[in-house]
């Protein structure tokens with residue numbers, strides 16, 4: 160079903176059910192202890208319905224629609240009035256109205272229950288006059304019904320009830336998903352969730368970095384999520400904490416998701432380029448036949464590496480390009496690693512899959528974790544304020560897994576991560592060492608990947624020219 164949803168209009172009375180027929184509809188009220196007002200105003204129809212229903216009373220009203228051409232007009236001009244129930248301590252308010260769908264045969268009117276703070280399905284079922292047994296049968300009909308356990312204040316539920324029997328229930332879970340419960344022939348319930356598909360539009364942007372990736376990306380209109388995704392794609396090659404220089408630039412081709420013409424959020428990055436200190440990196444998204452997506456260089460190499468370049472969350476690293484201070488970096492021979500100044504408590508991540516070979520205090524290093532990655536590579540993380548509980552010698556860790564937190568234990572002047580990288584036992588500069596690649600695109604997908612990515616590469620070529628011009632103008636100004 161793909162009915163239009165207008166967020167400015169109330170949910171109630173919207174056309175959720177394709178089974179409703181046009182024509183005439185009987186308005187009927189169950190045993191709800193409340194006053195109900197349903198108002199349908201239409202210039203053409205001059206239809207206005209007014210119900211006053213008290214406890215256990217039933218009122219019916221028939222609206223005859225003479226010309227079905229007027230239905231659309233009616234649907235546009237209908238208004239609804241919702242009166243909260245004047246019952247102390249009640250947790251829902253309800254309303255009834257002439258439904259916008261007019262049926263040629265008699266059927267029961269829709270009621271709407273709004274979810275108030277502290278409401279749950281049991282309360283709401285009781286309020287609209289449905290038994291706990293009915294609720295039990297709905298909840299156990301299908302796993303999709305569990306959405307009804309997660310009601311949020313302000314949400315609305317539409318009920319169609321006939322003589323205390325639930326016929327239909329419609330619950331708009333969010334802008335995209337609507338739950339439908341329908342009584343079946345065999346007196347049980349069919350539960351299903353309709354999911355609307357958002358429209359995907361492809362857009363692109365480009366940016367030049369002056370001080371930080373974040374500022375440049377925000378200037379280019381990127382959301383935080385997209386910035387993180389961008390950093391995630393290139394984070395294997397580029398150290399976003401220490402490698403970024405003024406004049407670095409990026410180009411992004413990405414999806415934006417729309418619903419009824421309104422942008423909902425950013426989608427995936429489908430192609431990207433990052434220029435770091437004169438070196439260009441490109442990444443293309445590819446989804447294989449199993450639906451698994453990953454990023455590859457234009458020649459099909461994985462963008463991922465066996466090691467992440469920055470073992471701390473770079474977004475929390477205070478020192479940025481231009482005002483960074485890492486005096487030890489200049490004397491790599493004496494200093495066996497890289498220091499990442501970061502707030503105390505910043506999570507430290509395992510750079511790659513491996514096995515812990517040391518966990519504990521280690522002289523001037525303070526609280527330290529060492530990881531062996533296969534036979535060739537070793538990493539060391541020092542000065543932790545705290546080692547993550549559960550870390551012990553011999554334990555296996557996954558890449559990206561938190562192993563401890565930034566601190567200043569041992570010989571240290573302030574909170575930072577001291578990070579070492581060893582290849583065959585020899586210290587290497589973690590910023591410069593060539594990291595082994597993760598597996599490239601699988602052979603059986605390679606041709607498809609190259610075919611599909613040709614257009615994206617051409618697009619990046621075009622955008623790169625824009626980018627170069629931008630960077631150039633930047634230098635002139």
Ligand SMILES: [Zn+2]
Nearest residue numbers: 496497498577
């Ligand atoms: Zn250090």
